[in-house]
Amino acid sequence: MPRYASRIISSFASLVLLLVMVFFLSRLTGDPAALFLPDDATPQMIEQFRELHGLNDPMIVQFGRYVWDVLHLNFGDSLRQARPAIEVVTQAFVWTLWLALITMALVTAAAVVIGSLAAFRPGGIFDRIVTFTSLIGASAPDFWVAIVGITVFAIGLGWLPTSGTGTVWHWILPIAVLFIRPFGLILQVVRGSMVSAFGSAYVKTARAKGVRDRSIIFVHTLRNAMLPVITVVGDQAAALLNGAVVVETIFGFPGVGKLMIDSILNRDFNVILAAIMVTAIAIFVMNLLIDLAYALLDPRIRT
Amino acid sequence: MADHLLEVRNLSVRFHTAQGIVNAVNNVSWHVDRGETLAILGESGSGKSVSSSAILNLIDMPPGEITSGEILFDGLNLLTATHEERRRINGKRIAMIFQDPLSHLNPVYTVGWQLREVMRVHAVPAAEAAARALDLMRRVGMPEPEASLDKYPHQFSGGQRQRIMIAMALAMKPDIIIADEPTTALDVTVQAEVLKLLRELQDEMGLGLVLITHDLGVVAEVADRVVVMNAGEIVEAGTPAEIYHHAKHPYTRKLIAAAPGKGEMNAPMAEGEALLRVERACKSYGPFKALNDVSFELRKGEVLAVVGESGSGKSTVAKAILRLIEADSGRALWKGRDLFTMPSRELYAMRREIQMVFQDPTQSLNPRMSIFQIISEAWVIHPEILPKARWKERVAELLTQVGLSPDHARRYPHQFSGGQRQRIAIARALALEPELIIADEAVSALDVSIQAQVIELLAKLKRELGIAFIFIAHDLPVVRDFADHVMVMEKGRVVEIGTVREIFDTPAQPYTRRLLAAGLDPDPEVQKARRRAVA
Incomplete structure (x- = not known):
């Protein structure tokens, strides 16, 4: 399949471009030694640091070494935690991955079912309620929802823990808060896409064949209407994989988003580099999956 | 008590639109029995499809509203029947064939799946449905029936897709088939095959056929009875011969008069310099030869019609002349200068001399x-x-x-x-x-009476302004009325080229004869004689 090959190559190329950009950006922002070391470092310490990390070598040699290290997923040690940066990042990434996967699975399932039912009778009572609530959901600011959630469910009612991890209960508030916005957004897309799919000629054929309404909604139209939906689901999932910075910070959730913020504040440069590469690879994989899903759903794309 | 298998009585349907209430059909009545074919003849907007949509419960309410009437099928009033009762009738006892099979087949499921579905929803066991699907594909003459079941709609040609629709309609051996413009989007030769198939199946299974069409030729070919609709009302009913020869209503008379292909043919004078001379134009896409050694000449104020089936290369000729695609070899001399090698600067100025009118004015404006x-x-x-x-x-x-x-x-x-x-x-x-207008199926999408007016306009422009035309069309009667010369194309080749009289009266090539024979004459007697001659 040459079409796929070209898609994979082009997203791979952007990955390489990112790798190059990260290197030069880290050099453009000034002497890495000044970035990594505290402000009151002595000239000897700086010279020692430069020698140790090969910063006195020609740029091209440094770049070669950087590429070699990246290919081996070797980003050096975390300055704060004194263990390999990649280890720190993957550990946090697993938390974020689970959070994103669970949230997106719930969001997609709910949005598809509710959106489809709303679209079946556009303008009906159910449709109007759904459209209205999803609009509120899509425009609700997550920091506010998070704080209200904590105030009501953790402090007021005492049903859920305020933050941290450990039990299943710790997951509920972060997921609920992350759920709201993509749900509103995807619901809108599902509904719109389904409304236009119901107007299609093949739906007429299905009705003339005597196909049941349930089957018209969930078999005939849904698969056709999912194509634009997948794109939005992919976008939203990618955003979550990048780390839900605000939500993770508020709930003290040890994911990539919180890690990045902490590392920036701590000038833990190696961890930032590793986090950028890991999330970039995750988004690259995500895009591949979207392409595959497209081909799976629509035979016209396959040929 | 019902006297007929399917009877529509005094049906009125209206639609609530942003522009107010539109009465789609008003007090319409017709009936059909087993073994006969009823044609509903009308132009766009006449409401000819509305009663069949009402029969199959396809009218969305709102915005639609059935204000009066009843639809009796085998003694049951469909309009008061439950949703579930009607669902059981749809596809099983009354089946429908639509105009545009590509958009009416679900693009993401195989045709085998879609064929089996109609049987599955009417409780045929899976194994039997699979076996019958294969039989149906064979019966409608699908090449490689087994392999075709696993393919998707976009992998078939237009004629094949219509055969799939027919197979789907036949699956449950219905009593009635309603076909809404089943051959309008097809080439004449394919249209003839599809109509022949429908007629055979009707004889074989004794089903009642309701054929909705705008085409008098189709009526003449297949109908036993015909009702003529205009502005939501039935203006006339009778046999095709009665309607054609003794039409009483002025609208019917107007419709029959507008049918193309009956006037005097043009007799062009072969004089003057060639405005455009195309020599040995070739264009290939891989192994496929879209244009194979195409040569012709066009003089000022002359109409050259290009006819042929879809895929014959008739639009490719136009695109090559306008340089919308690049020809591989050959020349196109426009007033002595070669369009194919003209630098883009000159081409820009030349574009104003050659203009194009497209098929679908909704999309091109x-x-x-x-x-x-x-x-x-x-x-x-x-x-x-x-x-x-x-x-x-x-x-x-x-x-x-x-x-x-x-x-x-x-x-x-x-x-x-x-x-x-x-x-x-x-x-x-x-x-x-412009000095040359290339009209690519410019009147194909229009109703017959409108078509006649637009052709009249083009003829006037030719006469008064001396504009030359390349008139690409699949509709032979229109070509007969308007063209001076006709070029017949098949698979990228020019089969035959000559004056309109030569092509229509004394076609030299078998392909041209086949094309002409496939065309339908609006006069039922002429058409009957022609069918006997072919058979």
Whole structure:
């Protein structure tokens, strides 16, 4: 399949471009030694640091070494935690991955079912309620929802823990808060896409064949209407994989988003580099999956 | 008690739209029995499809509303039956074939799946449905029936897709099949095959056929009885011969008079310099030869019709001349200069001399531009034609010339009918004062009576302004009325080229004869005689 090959190559190329950009950006922002070391470092310490990390070598040699290290997923040690940066990042990434996967699975399932039912009778009572609530959901600011959630469910009612991890209960508030916005957004897309799919000629054929309404909604139209939906689901999932910075910070959730913020504040440069590469690879994989899903759903794309 | 298998009695349907209430059909009654074919004849907007949509419960309510009448099927009033009762009848006892099979088949499921589905929803066991699906594909003459079941709709040709629709309609051996313009989108030769298949199946299974069409030729070929619809009402009913020869209602008479292909043929004079001479034009896409050694000549004020089935290369000729695609070899001499090798600067100036009118005026007119903007855009691009001060005056002049009114200039495309939009497209082409207009199926999408008017307009432009035309069409009677010369194409080759009389009266090539024989004559007697001659 040459079409796929070209898609994979082009997203791979952007990955390489990112790798190059990260290197030069880290050099453009000034002497890495000044970035990594505290402000009151002595000239000897700086010279020692430069020698140790090969910063006195020609740029091209440094770049070669950087590429070699990246290919081996070797980003050096975390300055704060004194263990390999990649280890720190993957550990946090697993938390974020689970959070994103669970949230997106719930969001997609709910949005598809509710959106489809709303679209079946556009303008009906159910449709109007759904459209209205999803609009509120899509425009609700997550920091506010998070704080209200904590105030009501953790402090007021005492049903859920305020933050941290450990039990299943710790997951509920972060997921609920992350759920709201993509749900509103995807619901809108599902509904719109389904409304236009119901107007299609093949739906007429299905009705003339005597196909049941349930089957018209969930078999005939849904698969056709999912194509634009997948794109939005992919976008939203990618955003979550990048780390839900605000939500993770508020709930003290040890994911990539919180890690990045902490590392920036701590000038833990190696961890930032590793986090950028890991999330970039995750988004690259995500895009591949979207392409595959497209081909799976629509035979016209396959040929 | 019902006297007929399917009977529509005094049906009235209206739609609530943003523009107010539209009465789609008014007090319409007709009936059909096993073994007979009823044709519902009408132009677009006549309401000819509304009663069949009501039969199959396909009218969305709202905005639709059935205000009166009943539909009796085998003694049951469908309009008061439950949703579930009607679902059990749909596809099992009454089946439907639609006009455009590509959009009416679900693009993401295999045709085998879609064929089996109609049996599965009516409780046929899976194994039996699979076996019957294969039988059906064989019966409708699908090449490689087994392999075709696993393919998707987009992998078939238009004629094959219509065969799939027919197979799907036949699956449950229904009592009635309703076919809505089943052959309109197909080539004449394919149309003849599909109609023949429908007739055979009807004889075999004794089903009642309701055929909705705008085409008098189709009526003459298959109908036992016909009802004529205009503006939501049945204006006349009878046998095809009665209707054709003794029409009482003025609308029916107008419709019959507008049927093309009956007038005197043009007798072109072969004199004067060639305006355009195409020599040995070739264009290949991989191994596929879209144009294979195509040569022809066109003089000032002359109409060359290009006819052939889809895929014959007739549109490719036009695209090559306009350099929308690049020919691989050959020459196209426009007033002595080769269009194929012309540098892009000269090409730009030449474009105003050769204009194009497309098939679908809805798509070729920008919906966000007023008619004035659409027509005057030509002068924005080619400012040497006309100073800005005269634009308004000239737009008014052009609109009058194409039979519209000057105050239409302020309106937008959606405010016009199909025929009017095609006139606007012609006015836009005329704005550049072209010497050649290439019309690619320019009247195919129009109703017969509108078609006749647009052809009349083109003939006037040819006569008065001396414009030459390359007239690409699949509709032979229209070609017969309008063309001076005819070029017949098949698989990228020119099969035959000659004056319109030569081609229509004494076709030399078997392919041309086959093409002409496949065409349907609106006169039922002529058509019957022709069918006997072919058989």
